[in-house]
Amino acid sequence: METFEQTLVLIKPDGLKKSLTGNILTKLSESKLEIAGAKVIRVSKALAEEHYYELKDKPFFEELLTYIQGKLHGEHYERVLALVYTGEDAIKRVRQIAGATNPEDADPTTIRGAYGRITTKGVYENVIHASSNPEEAEREIKLWFEPQEIVYDLYPKEEKVLNNVKKLVWK
Numbered sequence: 001m002e003t004f005e006q007t008l009v010l011i012k013p014d015g016l017k018k019s020l021t022g023n024i025l026t027k028l029s030e031s032k033l034e035i036a037g038a039k040v041i042r043v044s045k046a047l048a049e050e051h052y053y054e055l056k057d058k059p060f061f062e063e064l065l066t067y068i069q070g071k072l073h074g075e076h077y078e079r080v081l082a083l084v085y086t087g088e089d090a091i092k093r094v095r096q097i098a099g100a101t102n103p104e105d106a107d108p109t110t111i112r113g114a115y116g117r118i119t120t121k122g123v124y125e126n127v128i129h130a131s132s133n134p135e136e137a138e139r140e141i142k143l144w145f146e147p148q149e150i151v152y153d154l155y156p157k158e159e160k161v162l163n164n165v166k167k168l169v170w171k
């Protein structure tokens with residue numbers, strides 16, 4: 001049975017620097033999924049750490065933070081394009097099109113297989129991020145997006161008053 005899901009995609013700084021945004025979005029459109037949110041964002045160290053917290057004990061963690069912050073690709077590329085895709089089996093469909101984590105292992109017809117590389121320092125520059133399960137997708141979408149930046153009611157939210165201004169936040 002297919003299930004309606006949502007998933008976070010990040011086009012990483014190498015994808016932006018290599019001018020791959022159009023190619024990647026075209027490739028992802030094969031999934032027949034829908035884009036429910038999109039924005040360009042500068043990645044702080046704190047956001048990078050939070051996003052990859054499960055890998056904090058890995059030897060490549062610091063390099064990974066440097067990479068996702070765009071600090072390997074020049075000041076101009078200190079950014080990522082963040083997207084939320086929704087639809088049937090969204091998580092699996094996007095992961096299939098993205099390809100294996102290690103770009104050398106990834107099928108050459110996938111995004112990572114076609115465009116990724118491993119740097120001489122051992123960083124997997126694999127062009128995109130894609131959530132790998134529903135729990136991870138929920139955590140990541142709530143981390144990268146505010147409720148009003150997504151066109152669907154994906155998760156419970158509540159109104160908070162901050163400096164006399166009403167704001168919707170994730171519950």
Ligand code: DAT
Pocket residue numbers: 055060064100101122123124126129130132
């Ligand atoms: P994925 O991005 O396919 O979900 P992951 O969650 O295991 O893979 O790891 C997150 C990122 O960390 C991955 O996109 C690239 C980097 N990474 C993972 N394993 C690595 C390794 N052995 N050497 C270098 N970078 C690695």
Ligand code: MG
Pocket residue numbers: 130131132
């Ligand atoms: Mg992962």
